[in-house]
Amino acid sequence: MMASSYSAKEEDGHHSGPAGLGGAAIRTRKPDNTAFKQQRLPAWQPILTAGTVLPAFFIIGLIFIPIGIGLYVTSNNIKEFEIDYTGTDMSSPCFNCSQSFSWNSTTPCKCVLFFSLDQPFESNVFMYYGLSNFYQNHRRYVKSRDDSQLNGDQRSLKEPSKECEPYRTNENKPIAPCGAIANSMFNDTLDLFYIDPNGTKTQILLIKKGIAWWTDKHVKFRNPGGSNPNLTAAFIETAKPVNWHKPVYELDIDSENNGFINEDFIVWMRTAALPTFRKLYRIIQKKNNMTPTLPRGSYSLEVTYNYPVRSFEGRKRMILSTISWMGGKNPFLGIAYITVGSICFFLGVVLLFIHHKYGNRNNSSDVPS
């Protein structure tokens, strides 16, 4: 690397002006001789040459390829199982539920899906629900919420933001939580059972805490009335969202997970980036080191089918996945790193070739300036 620099030049100005002329009347307007004003700030002048960049390419290549391989392997080691329970197919157990769906039905439609895991899931298993063709990122949808209401603001509870229209009021009562996002909250219930080889069904414990961002749960979302445990009182004079079966203060019996700070609700309120998305539903904690969290074998998924997707040709999925340090299963990063690393390495080789073939002439005539 050729880096040259020059220091600020100390040049004395011509101070011997006609001092006698006019005396004090003349104010010296001589510009200051500072390095900045004279544009002579000391400067570092790096010059990128093939010679400089070559090692950088090789280094990038050598770093990226291992990282990429590591990422790829990590991603491949992640166990993931996905099952579609939309019920569009006649053969699907949930076909009836999806067909006979009605907003007014009081009895929940239930369906059971059987599946088997070929490999055991060793560490903590994360259970996601996935929706397709669901535009959570539609502008009308994204803005249809009132964050100050969700933050526990009393005034917004009584007078929700206009952005919530048309889910702002119901029967002259303000809706809490208002807006389209809250109104369309995912309300299928998913239960997982392990079926022993001998046929006994054991329900697997699904943890519903720790699925939302900590800051959302503890700062951004607050129940009205502060720490007052009586949520029913806090939400008095409000209406439940039109599509909900029960009001917000009955989302859970646990007061730490009820009302606006219900984690299922918080997760739903973080709008997805793309129309096909997954959201964290439950966590299956590892019991001990001896047994896998989910051993090989047969399982059944019991779905309480409340959420209609047929009208917009959506799909519903249940996903079981282990998690690594890089998150869920995604081979993209590994492939990308391997590709870029290889490209850099390849370019390095090409540049080396060019450098050797044509570069000598340029290098030999380097003149130090």
Add this chain to the structure above:
Amino acid sequence: MLRRRLNRLCGGDEKRVDSRTIYVGHRPCPDTEAFIPSKFCDNRIVSSKYTVWNFLPKNLFEQFRRIANFYFLIIFLVQVIVDTPTSPVTSGLPLFFVITVTAIKQGYEDWLRHKADNEVNKYPVTVLEDGRSVKKESEKIKVGDVVEVVEDETFPCDLILLQSSREDGTCFVTTASLDGESNHKTHYTVPDTEKDLQALPATIECEQPQPDLYKFVGRMHIYKPEQEPAVRSLGPENLLLKGATLKNTKKISGVTVYTGMETKMALNYQGKSQKRSAVEKSINAFLLVYLCILISKAVVCTTLKYVWQSKEGQDEPWYNQKNQKEKDTNMYLKMFTDFLSFMVLFNFIIPVSMYVTVEMQKFLGSFFITWDKDFFDPEIQEGALVNTSDLNEELGQVEYVFTDKTGTLTQNNMEFIECCIDGFQYKHRDTRSELDGFTVTDGPVNKLQQKAGQEKEELFLRALCLCHTVQVKEAGSEEVLTDQVDGIDGMQPQPEEERGFIASSPDEIALVRGAMEYGFTFLGLESKSMKIKNRENNIEEYKLLHVLNFDPVRRRMSVIVQTKSGETLLFCKGADSSIFPRVKPEEVDRIRMHVERNATEGYRTLCVAYKQLSAEEYAVADTGLREARLALQDREQKLMAMYNQVETGMSLIGATAVEDRLQEEAAETMEALQGAGMKVWVLTGDKMETAKSTCYACRLFQRGTELLELTVRTLEDGRLKREEKLLELLRDYHRRAVQDAPPVKAGVTRSWSTANQDYGFIIDGATLSLVMNPSREADASQYRSLFLQICQNCTAVLCCRMAPLQKAQIVKMVKNSKGSPITLSIGDGANDVSMILEAHVGIGIKGKEGRQAVRNSDYAIPTFNLCFILPQFLYQFFCGYSQQPLYDAAYLTMYNICFTSMPILAYSLLEQHISMEILLDNAALYREIANNAMLRWRPFLYWTVLGIFQGLLFFFGVRFLFSNPALQDNGQVFGNWSYGTIVFTVLVFTVTLKLALDTRHWTWINHFVIWGSLAFYVFFSFFWGGIIWPFLKQQRLYFVFANMLSSVSAWLVIIILILLSLLPEILLVVLRKPRGPHSRQKKPSQSNVGGSQSSQSSARPLLMRTFSDESNSVI
């Protein structure tokens, strides 16, 4: 604009009358129709654009005339009216910022102009009113006022001279600030005016104001009781122009004829055209391209939106119902508002801050010019002054340089260099060297080796002392040296001998001064007798009998004097060509060599001869001269014949060499300019000979340059009429200069070496007006194109005897010629003002600022935010074309204002691609830039393609990452705002690092700004996401950034995307390198080794004093 104001001020009714009547002292005069005080405009000079009252509306209006500003205003209004994805703040805030910054800048500049105007307008003047003299402010002068002006004051308006303190009814005036001629001109009082001005009953009838400085026609009627009114004709010799200065005359009184914006000076100062830089124009062009991209994007999105919606269940799924208002809206109206919404969403593709960045860059860049020590003139204690910062970037693209001669190329300060007496050379050594203690072998004459005979020497010096029309300035000690600008004489040991001299030509002064240095001092002319003090300090007295005036045809002048002893002597001095034939040939040979040598050195040479007249000879000459003077017919010819008769048979005593000192390093600058591929035109009001010699002196014309002359003299042809001859000459020159020239593209690849025949072109004012306005209109275009083609093929063009407006005309003609080259004008007087205004760039500087300025234009492109907005566009395909913004509003707003504009600003201000030493040493480097003005389509295309590449990369990179949004190690998922934030982070880092890659000159400021802006981005993101903002309706970014940083995948994707998007740039830099600055740096250093010292001479600005722009030259 100015004209409009002028019309308004002066009333339209005046237009109809072609003359105006002025009542001297506002007194009604007998015998005339009733005294109607007509309305004339007041004596205010207005160069400022705004007043306190109209500043806001007018400035806003002018700012919104810019396409980008107007566009953002529209966007802002759309956002206010229509329901759009982003709040009006996102575009309102930056727009407000831009408008405010620009308004402050322009307001400041106008305030400076106001100050300058006020200085002129509030200047106190003495007006005679009802018998008393009243002090008034200059702006209060009305037409018809009798104004008194004392010595060394400038005239506050155009005056007719009525009375002078000099006995002979004359006064001396210097018009240096008007036409650049600093010699003293004699003006005359109107003959036979009453001594008592208070009661002078007179009217003046004169033409309406017109800009020609040298033309004035009027009549004065003087009413005397019981007599016919006497009529006196008035000409330019009676008119004292505003801006000129009274010299060597104690006091004059005059009646005001033109005031304020109607004075000839103001009329020559053309209307202030809106100077728009070419860069701005091309930015506007790119703006239009991007506007088209924007509109097409919006159209595509709107169309797709409705196609997508037509599918069942997509438009209004159960989870996302429309509200009542949306349902009620008419479908077509809805489409239209959708279109507008997309426009708003993508509007940031045109960066609102682009102008602010450019604007700030120019503003701050002009400070660098002001601060530049190299522009500092220690003598006048002033640095450069930049009056408008709008045009800095043009400095780098100048192709034509128009320069004034007097005061710009030369110091207008003649200096006696050497003389030659009887064939022996006497070199006058600079007194400075004596002071420095150097030993001088041939010092001043009194210490000279006595080469020539004592007698000859003294005769020569006497001749110098006597043969001139110089007047001694009678003055107190402090007023001495007013004609001296330079300080050399100030260092002389005997200041009491200092004398101020006044003459119509500065070289006469130089000669008298030269003689003084050698011991013969001219003491003055008193009642026809000239006194000189000789070396022995004796006073010699000579009776001045006749002065045979100088005229350019004879190119010599003579005096006939009578010594005390009764001898009658004729001294003659003149150009060698006119003296040599009139002296004895054997004397010529001894001196000719010296004269020719001096001439080639660029000095102005004069030969001195004398002859002794016998009593008879003198008697003949005397009667002859007197008769000729009194002749009524053909006086000129008769005088000429008589002169020629007298000036014969002289003997040559010697020759002198006088230097019109060029500005320091003028020649080097000119060479450098030519080396840089610029064409230099000298436009001057001076005589052709003088101008020509200057051109030679400053190496504008080289010795090998073939001169093509197109002057009144060459047009004098017995056979043909002037115009015919003109055409013939034009065709001839055209053939020689254009057709015979080797077929190279003018200017670009032309080598300026001696291998090519260089052509110099000389034209004078009279001929130019023939070319510009021939009698037959049909010829005009033909003449012009011939003229222009000739000029374009000449390395240097000299235009002499130009009126100020003609200068502007020329500049305009070149400016409008093919390829519309960027022109630059340099001048120091008001005579140059119109030319300065006409050119693209009004001033000259050279060197790094110019070089660096070019780059500015370059910076404008990257600020087009294709890679910023493209992901936003692509996101529409994934969000149901719902105009959902990808980035948060805060990021949208801050992107241009903070995250990216500061680094670009710092880069554009501080970048020095090539170090200034190298740049100064090698002017040819400049050529590369000037012709390859960066804001052209190729880099634009490159940037656009790169922007598209990066935009696609950013979006799809993150898109694939988000195919599984569970990106945290606790299994939690990211939402749409995380998506946008990742893209935005990649974007900010890429844009900033890309700039870092481009920066070759890293000062601490660059480091600070580049890393600082990245740090600021991170800090801002944390801050913005760290608080629940009470005034925000939605807390979209709450802890999004922090959460993003907690995800390893996000880090990895950010790193790889930044690297990948910078890869093409790095590759390009590396591959381009061999032809890049690396080799560029090599070239000059080699030339330093091998080249001569002179080529190193930095073209340091000779233009220190010429840094006057519009406002201060109006003064």
